[in-house]
Amino acid sequence: QVQLLESGGGVVQPGRSLRLSCAASGFTFSSYGMHWVRQAPGRGLEWVAVIWNDGSHEYYRDSVKGRFTVSRDNSKNTLNLQMNSLRVEDTAVYFCARANTAMGPLCMDVWGQGTTVTVSS
């Protein structure tokens, strides 16, 4: 079945870096765009970034532009999120989600269970 498994979360000091990964299985990874979405403790969902299926296009929310970079390795069925210059306000559970255009442009149809990032001194 379709599965997404995030990893790489942890506790990091402000200004430092962290790299998240999302391992995909059960579908043809190279045929789908992928998203990162985050949820701060006790808060709502916040879209972070999307990457096209072939990696040709990326879009980010304003607050992470220039600090976060989304990438993918279609040969390894893996999605990544490189997070630099982390801020306290980046503390959240980070979910990866599949973009299924059959359900609408870049529709997030399947989600992983999330990995927790805590930015604290």
Place this chain on the structure above:
Amino acid sequence: QSTLTQPPSASGTPGQRVVISCSGNSSNIGSNYAYWYQQLPGAAPKLLIYKNNQRPSGVPDRFSGSKSGTSASLGISGLRSEDEADYYCAAWDNSLGGWVFGGGAKVTVL
């Protein structure tokens, strides 16, 4: 980044119908599809409604979606205890070049 506007909560007794609204603008819901996600406590979000009113396979027909102008709504009929969850609306925003979510509505079954 702007968000879509949802009421923070909604409630009903078992069997009742609950409706959750989602207000956007011409850049998001007004010109793109609306989507709805259900997030059970401690779980990942689950797609509930896509393209305004379509249900993915496996989602009961008790859940329905609609859209009019710059607003969308989610209806839950025959409310059950297992429907207690947070419900989020979402849409692509042309002006922002990204997805926006509502703040979430917590549904309580009394």
